[in-house]
Amino acid sequence: MFGRSDKNNEKAEAEARRVEAMKASIEGALTHLKSHAEAGNTDRCEAAAKRLVESLKNPKLPTDYSRQARGVLDSLLLHGFMKATALAAKGALDAAKTDDIELRSKKIKEAREKLAGAMKYKAPAEFKGQCERLLEVAMLSGGVKQKGPTKAKPLDTTPKVENRAKMSGEALAAQDQAKAEQAKAAAAAAAAPKSRVPG
Template sequence: MFGHIETRTAEADEALRRIHELAPAVNGALSQIKKQAESGRTAHCEASAKCLKEAIKSAKLPKDYTDEATDAVDTILLHAFMKATSIASRAAIEAAMKDEIERRAMKIKEARAQLAGAIRYKAPQEFRRKCERMLETALFSGGIRAKGPTRAKPDDTMLEDEGFMEMARA
């Protein structure tokens, strides 16, 4: 009664009510984006994040809440791009070890694109250096094995001869 001063305005009450109404939907959307990020599907993550950011902005929520939700989305997107970069880099190294030059080049290109996305979302400098080293390793690996026999390593049909194997055992 006396001394009780109402400090909240009607606008603040309305904003708080909107936050409580939209919080479960926002949290659900964030968890969906997080699941997509774990698998490294950046295209799906970006599309979902864009829709979520637009929904948050159009709801006319308080700036503090929108900033917090936007930061959470950006953090998830950074994780998605880092995961996708790591997957593509490992695939490039694997392709290089198997002497699959075309696949190696494709995976290196994909990894560089994903790394650019991670840099866009402020990836740590250490991650950038690590990825560059992995891509450099993939680039310099593979492509040196000859397909078939060479002068230095001719095709040894003698080893397949059963008579030779019996002589070697004796």
């Protein structure tokens, strides 16, 4: 009689240790998932979430714990998709500012995909509205300025005139002195006797 109860206690303790080990593993996976969500890496977030969902299906885990862990998992996935959407929208705006039309289009497409994922995980409606406005601004920006000369604005080849009105008196005197020295050197070179080569 006593031996049987000891075995039952050992089995119960071993089972409790296994459950605690599973909980610790799930907590570690959630921490790992949080780092991916902070970086906006949705592919890794979804892969990690898939493994976590399989772990949470274990019937030995308490239902309250499973429900709470799923709530944390969903909130982390939502955060990851919202972060990825914001990063892609900012990338689209930056590309539009630098007139990189191809990158702008790529980032807009990426932002729309990430926004759809964020809405799947119940992102707020205000977030969707803000992202749509940002993407619209990005679509309407860039691609307007022509690089280089055009027919309306040809290349300006005229020499630039010094603005002597804004020069200080010392700078003006130094400039006049330099011109005078150049003129003296030119006059001296012209007046110097030409060397005769005996014929």
